Amino acid sequence: MKNERKTTFLLITIPILALFVCFNTIPLIRGVIYSFTNFKGFGTYDWVGFRNYADLFSDARVGKSYLFTFKLAVVTTVVVNVISLILALALNSKIRAKSFFRGAYFLPNILGALVVGYIFNYFFTYILPAMGAMVGSDSMSKSILSSPDSAWIGIMIVCAWQAVAMNTIIYISGLQTVPEDVYEAGGLDGATGWKQFRYLTFPLIIPFFSINMVLSVKNFLMVFDQIMALTKGGPAQSTESISYLIYNNGMSGGQFGFQSANAVIFFIVIVTVSVAQMKFTGKKEEQL
Amino acid sequence: MKEDMIKRKTNWTAMIVLILGLSAIAFPLYMTIIIAFKQPAEMTNSVGGILSLPKTWSLDNFREAMRVTDFWNSLKNSLVITLLTVALSIAIHSIMGYSLGRNKGHSKFYSFVYLFIVSGMFVPFAILMMPLAKQTAELGLANWFGVIVLYVVFYMPMNIMLYAGYLVNIPIALEEAAKVDGASTWRTYWKIIFPIMRPMHATVAVLTALAVWNDVMTPLVIMAGSDQNTLPLAQLNFQTQFGTNYNLAFASYLLSLIPILIFYIVCQKQILNGVVNGAVK
Numbered sequence: 001m002k003n004e005r006k007t008t009f010l011l012i013t014i015p016i017l018a019l020f021v022c023f024n025t026i027p028l029i030r031g032v033i034y035s036f037t038n039f040k041g042f043g044t045y046d047w048v049g050f051r052n053y054a055d056l057f058s059d060a061r062v063g064k065s066y067l068f069t070f071k072l073a074v075v076t077t078v079v080v081n082v083i084s085l086i087l088a089l090a091l092n093s094k095i096r097a098k099s100f101f102r103g104a105y106f107l108p109n110i111l112g113a114l115v116v117g118y119i120f121n122y123f124f125t126y127i128l129p130a131m132g133a134m135v136g137s138d139s140m141s142k143s144i145l146s147s148p149d150s151a152w153i154g155i156m157i158v159c160a161w162q163a164v165a166m167n168t169i170i171y172i173s174g175l176q177t178v179p180e181d182v183y184e185a186g187g188l189d190g191a192t193g194w195k196q197f198r199y200l201t202f203p204l205i206i207p208f209f210s211i212n213m214v215l216s217v218k219n220f221l222m223v224f225d226q227i228m229a230l231t232k233g234g235p236a237q238s239t240e241s242i243s244y245l246i247y248n249n250g251m252s253g254g255q256f257g258f259q260s261a262n263a264v265i266f267f268i269v270i271v272t273v274s275v276a277q278m279k280f281t282g283k284k285e286e287q288l
Numbered sequence: 289m290k291e292d293m294i295k296r297k298t299n300w301t302a303m304i305v306l307i308l309g310l311s312a313i314a315f316p317l318y319m320t321i322i323i324a325f326k327q328p329a330e331m332t333n334s335v336g337g338i339l340s341l342p343k344t345w346s347l348d349n350f351r352e353a354m355r356v357t358d359f360w361n362s363l364k365n366s367l368v369i370t371l372l373t374v375a376l377s378i379a380i381h382s383i384m385g386y387s388l389g390r391n392k393g394h395s396k397f398y399s400f401v402y403l404f405i406v407s408g409m410f411v412p413f414a415i416l417m418m419p420l421a422k423q424t425a426e427l428g429l430a431n432w433f434g435v436i437v438l439y440v441v442f443y444m445p446m447n448i449m450l451y452a453g454y455l456v457n458i459p460i461a462l463e464e465a466a467k468v469d470g471a472s473t474w475r476t477y478w479k480i481i482f483p484i485m486r487p488m489h490a491t492v493a494v495l496t497a498l499a500v501w502n503d504v505m506t507p508l509v510i511m512a513g514s515d516q517n518t519l520p521l522a523q524l525n526f527q528t529q530f531g532t533n534y535n536l537a538f539a540s541y542l543l544s545l546i547p548i549l550i551f552y553i554v555c556q557k558q559i560l561n562g563v564v565n566g567a568v569k
Contacts, residue, residue: 027419
């Protein structure tokens with residue numbers, strides 16, 4: 001009887017584990033192997049040792065894409081979380097048509113990022129400049145996507161437009177865990193408005209704040225669809241995210257081996273950032 | 289609840305913030321709808337010209353967009369890929385979550401397998417993409433079926449974690465009672481445990497469906513040579529064919545958004561619950 005249970009569990013686990021290894025672990029290992037070669041994606045290739053990695057650190061284009069991706073991830077995370085917190089507080093307060101508002105505010109999240117990107121592309125290229133011209137502003141009357149200095153702002157806006165929805169409902173579920181009598185007790189001690197938020201509400205929803213931080217940073221570091229729809233990495237390669245660069249140069253640019261090395265570093269960066277964030281926020285939670 | 293309603297009046301500051309914020313969500317959608325219905329001749333260069341209502345509400349743009357982007361085929365591919373991925377995920381991930389969840393407490397092997405698979409969550413697609421493009425081509429899987437196989441693998445870490453977490457709340461006594469009656473482990477799972485995990489199936493279905501439906505990168509990399517498109521991929525591949533006919537392009541964008549909008553309107557509650565459950569657990 002006991003053996004039957006053991007056998008069944010093994011018969012379930014082994015094939016599914018094999019599937020996972022076949023399409024996750026093996027490609028991961030192959031990626032690492034390619035990163036030590038000068039493979040172009042076709043034909044023959046040679047071992048080059050750590051040369052790809054050495055080149056990676058002196059490659060201006062790669063460095064630029066890391067800078068851009070991190071700038072985008074950090075700024076978007078801050079913007080998204082500030083807006084989400086305000087919206088969540090508003091949506092959780094005593095308002096009319098609560099379920100309508102909650103439903104409407106989540107809508108952007110279910111739409112495909114690529115199509116949303118195309119829609120905003122048109123908005124940035126034609127409508128916003130036309131509005132700028134109408135109010136007589138010179139700097140606003142050309143597309144923000146056409147200048148290397150401002151194109152990232154357009155990408156940030158599109159990322160934020162969709163991500164706010166997700167973070168807001170996570171904050172709402174956090175706010176719902178705060179019992180009403182905490183506010184009542186705090187109110188007696190004079191904690192209202194900003195003080196109430198700073199010293200009562202926020203400390204109680206820190207676990208949800210951590211979830212949002214980890215999710216946001218990880219998602220924005222991997223940004224791809226928005227780049228594809230808005231700028232294709234331009235102008236002047238100013239908006240090439242790491243994922244976009246790996247896709248573009250690795251899949252069709254003949255840099256299969258070199259971009260594999262880039263992907264390995266990117267993988268290490270993602271793991272390090274996620275683990276560091278979890279450690280950091282985990283410590284903060286303990287202190288409370 | 290009732291007491292609460294008497295004590296606190298409607299918070300009008302919050303209402304004003306929310307109504308203003310709503311315009312930021314509504315505006316791009318309004319813009320999409322009216323441009324999709326207009327004719328190129330109606331698109332003047334002024335803001336008023338672009339944003340005014342169309343003179344006639346004609347479906348011509350949509351008919352043309354469907355023809356240009358092979359809409360029905362792309363829709364069919366997207367539906368088949370999403371539905372099969374969801375069905376396979378629920379079947380495979382739930383039983384794997386059960387197998388690992390029930391054994392990882394007392395077996396080193398199972399707890400290792402659990403950690404091994406769950407840590408797959410940190411592997412970005414960027415590192416797998418190039419080897420997988422090669423591998424699927426070698427195996428003859430550079431098509432919609434290969435995409436489904438990959439999705440089942442990609443969402444395994446997240447879904448197994450969700451199922452194993454949910455299982456902690458299901459008492460093992462239920463299974464032991466069934467065993468006394470002589471049922472096999474396999475039968476016990478499908479007859480007793482699988483139905484109990486229904487709330488988690490809903491969460492997994494919602495999360496997996498949303499992620500798969502909107503994904504561009506996997507089909508882009510894997511199905512590139514197969515002449516087949518998913519809905520998002522069709523937008524990407526036919527982008528050049530729209531040229532400067534933005535009305536046609538927007539009709540196509542709107543068409544590709546309609547299925548998920550209908551799904552959202554019908555299952556809004558389940559979707560919101562699913563997303564919160566998935567993120568918070």
